[in-house]
Amino acid sequence: MASLIKNGLSQLKSKEFRDYLASTHFWGPIANWGIPIAAMADIKKPPEMISGKMTFALCLYSAMFMRFAIKVQPRNLLLFSCHITNETLQLMQGYRLIKYEYCGGKEEAAAAGTTAAEEPKAK
Numbered sequence: 001m002a003s004l005i006k007n008g009l010s011q012l013k014s015k016e017f018r019d020y021l022a023s024t025h026f027w028g029p030i031a032n033w034g035i036p037i038a039a040m041a042d043i044k045k046p047p048e049m050i051s052g053k054m055t056f057a058l059c060l061y062s063a064m065f066m067r068f069a070i071k072v073q074p075r076n077l078l079l080f081s082c083h084i085t086n087e088t089l090q091l092m093q094g095y096r097l098i099k100y101e102y103c104g105g106k107e108e109a110a111a112a113g114t115t116a117a118e119e120p121k122a123k
Contacts, residue, residue, distance in 0.1 A: 029078040035062075036082060039089035048099035048109075054095045063088040 011017060021078055035058065042050075062083040069080035099105050 025074075025076055026078065029076065029082045031042055031084045032065075032079065037084040038075075039086060039093065042093060043089070047096045047105060050093055050095075050097040050100075052097050052101075055090050055097060057091045059087060059094065062090065 015074075065085040066080055066087065069076045069083060
């Protein structure tokens with residue numbers, strides 16, 4: 001176990017790892033994580049605030065970049081993980097929008113006399 005830790009620390013101290021931390025192969029995906037983080041925050045917002053066009057565009061964007069992250073050499077798994085997370089969250093948002101707009105969510109809110117934004121939070 002001690003040798004495993006020692007090998008791991010030596011990898012972290014290596015020139016290759018320092019070069020990786022200084023590359024766009026690392027910082028590009030780190031900057032991209034802002035998109036899925038924002039999508040995580042939007043999951044709590046009411047469905048009437050969801051933009052269908054933007055959700056669709058972000059789904060296409062993440063799908064294309066997931067493929068790119070796998071095809072580029074060396075593979076960029078950090079970028080892939082960012083975009084698969086974003087794809088999942090955008091599909092969830094799309095589901096919420098479809099449920100609200102086309103499956104009776106809007107009518108339920110109107111019948112209750114409130115908008116989704118005004119609904120009390122569950123305890």
